[in-house]
Amino acid sequence: xxxxxxxxxxxxxxxxxxxxxxxxxxxxxxxxxxxxxxxxxxxxxxxxxxxxxxxxxxxxxxxxxxxxxxxxxxxxxxxxxxxxxxxxxxxxxxxxxxxxxxxxxxxxxxxxxxxxxxxxxxxxxxxxxxxxxxxxxxxxxxxxxxxxxxxxxxxxxxxxxxxxxxxxxxxxxxxxxxxxxxxxxxxxxxxxxxxxxxxxxxxxxxxxxxxxxxxxxxxxxxxxxxxxxxxxxxxxxxxxxxxxxxxxxxxxxxxxxxxxxxxxxxxxxxxxxxxxxxxxxxxxxxxxxxxxxxxxxxxxxxxxxxxxxxxxxxxxxxxxxxxxxxxxxxxx
Numbered sequence: 544x545x546x547x548x549x550x551x552x553x554x555x556x557x558x559x560x561x562x563x564x565x566x567x568x569x570x571x572x573x574x575x576x577x578x579x580x581x582x583x584x585x586x587x588x589x590x591x592x593x594x595x596x597x598x599x600x601x602x603x604x605x606x607x608x609x610x611x612x613x614x615x616x617x618x619x620x621x622x623x624x625x626x627x628x629x630x631x632x633x634x635x636x637x638x639x640x641x642x643x644x645x646x647x648x649x650x651x652x653x654x655x656x657x658x659x660x661x662x663x664x665x666x667x668x669x670x671x672x673x674x675x676x677x678x679x680x681x682x683x684x685x686x687x688x689x690x691x692x693x694x695x696x697x698x699x700x701x702x703x704x705x706x707x708x709x710x711x712x713x714x715x716x717x718x719x720x721x722x723x724x725x726x727x728x729x730x731x732x733x734x735x736x737x738x739x740x741x742x743x744x745x746x747x748x749x750x751x752x753x754x755x756x757x758x759x760x761x762x763x764x765x766x767x768x769x770x771x772x773x774x775x776x777x778x779x780x781x782x783x784x785x786x787x788x789x790x791x792x793x794x795x796x797x798x799x800x801x802x803x804x805x806x807x808x809x810x811x812x813x814x815x816x817x818x819x820x821x822x823x824x825x826x827x828x829x830x831x832x833x834x835x836x837x838x839x840x841x842x843x844x845x846x847x848x849x850x851x852x853x854x855x856x857x858x859x860x861x862x863x864x865x866x867x868x869x870x871x872x873x874x875x
Contacts, residue, residue, distance in 0.1 A: 545572035546840055549604040551625055552617030553578045553587040555639045557666060557829075561614050563592040564829035570837035574607050575599040601625075605632040612840060615639060619712065623648045626663070630656050635840050637832065639666035641722040641860050644712065649857050653850040662839050662846055664832065665853050667726035669784070671831025673823045674801030675727055678786055678793040682731060686811040688790030693731055693760075693767035695724040695785070697798070698778035706752050709773075714864025715742060715753025721771040722860045724784060728760060728767045730848075731786055734855040735760040735767070738862035746774050758863035769863060799828070 548571045550562055565571045575597035578584040587593045604610065605628070612635040615626045623643040629636050630652060642649050642665070656663045669675045681687055697720045701709070712718050717740070729735075738760055745755035754774055760767035775781065783796035792806040803821045810816055838844045861867070 546570060546611050546837055547572050547574050547607065547609045548612040548614065549574050549576060549599070549607065549610060550614040550616055551577040551601060551604065551629070552615060552621070553583050553593075554580070554618040555616040555622075557639055557668070558616035559587065559590050559592040560829050561616060561637065561639070561666070561832075562596075564827070564833045565614065566592065567827075567830065568833045568837070570834065571612075574610060575604055577601045577604050601628070605629065605634070611635060612637070612836070619643060623652060627652055627655070630659065630661055630663075633659065633661070635662045635664075635836070637664045637666060637836055640726075641714075641718055642857060644714070644718075644861065644866055646854075646858055646861060650854060653854060657850055662836070663850070663853065664836050664839070664846070665726070665848065665856070666832070667723050667856075668828060669723055669727055669798060670848065671826075671835065672798065672801055672828075673826050674795040674798070674803045675784065677803060677821065677823075678727075678784070678795065679730060681791070681793055681805070681811075682786065682788070684811075686791050686807065687786060687788030687793065688808075689764065690731060690786055690788045691765045692787040693728050693765070693785065694787075695728065695768065695783065696770045697721060697724050697782050698770065698772040698775040700776055700778055701754070701773035703748060706746075706748060706750055706754075706773075710750045710752040713753075714861070714866050715756055716771040716773045717742070717753070717756040717758060717769070718860065718864040718866070720773075721756065721758065721769050721863060722856075724769055725758075725860050725863060726848075726856050727784060728769065729852060729856045729859055732760070732762050732765055732767060735762055735859060737761040738859055740863050740865045742865050745772070753865070756864070760859070760863075800825075 613629045614637040741757040742753040743755040782798040794804045
């Protein structure tokens with residue numbers, strides 16, 4: 544029987560993609576969506592992902608008979624408060640990223656969800672990318688040896704019209720884009736000992752948006768770098784995630800559609816010593832998130848990204864973005 548789910552918010556950049564994935568899935572029955580802003584609701588209603596969908600108030604949605612889960616897709620500043628109401632109503636949630644600027648509020652959300660045996664699935668978009676899955680498996684099975692370096696880049700050329708929305712947040716492009724690869728850095732190396740952030744406003748724009756950022760993550764025997772800029776021409780083609788170990792390296796570049804190169808010191812599985820361009824299966828972004836969420840809700844598996852991981856990621860994202868981890872005190 545399909546799991547009954549709804550969506551709250553359409554303002555997030557990933558909102559329509561998540562709705563489309565939910566409606567493609569045979570695992571879920573979408574009962575409706577909530578968007579209190581009339582302009583946003585009208586704009587969403589014109590998109591194919593929302594065609595024919597019932598529009599509800601939040602109260603109506605959360606009181607829908609048999610509802611088990613909610614996708615929270617509001618503006619970033621509203622994500623945590625909305626998610627807290629959903630958890631209080633007994634719902635599993637898919638929560639888009641980054642989950643606000645308050646580490647303490649996010650911590651409280653995870654603790655309450657855990658207390659209620661509810662899952663919080665974060666919307667970092669590379670978790671189910673087949674190239675990242677390959678990298679995680681290679682690491683888990685010892686192919687790469689001891690990791691000493693992770694190097695990531697996630698940039699794009701953002702039009703001037705898109706800058707005011709991001710300028711609302713002190714963390715800039717590292718907060719908005721860098722969080723996706725920071726999630727994977729923490730998956731590979733764990734919680735960093737220290738994060739050093741470098742932020743620049745490099746664009747010729749009359750705003751204070753941090754549009755060119757670098758963060759260095761320090762570990763006892765490794766370092767990781769995360770770069771994110773909003774000024775790079777065809778930046779999507781140079782997005783990369785590279786994991787270097789003492790016995791092998793995985794290089795993913797670009798990230799979507801993923802292309803993967805593997806270097807090995809000796810034979811592993813079906814791969815001989817040397818360098819290999821590894822074919823990647825076709826995939827549609829978000830379909831993996833949806834399938835995994837269904838399996839977790841049905842009790843078929845535990846999450847591969849437990850609350851401890853998500854909390855370490857949020858702390859790292861805030862530090863890499865130059866935002867204090869004290870609740871409610873963002874600094875530029």
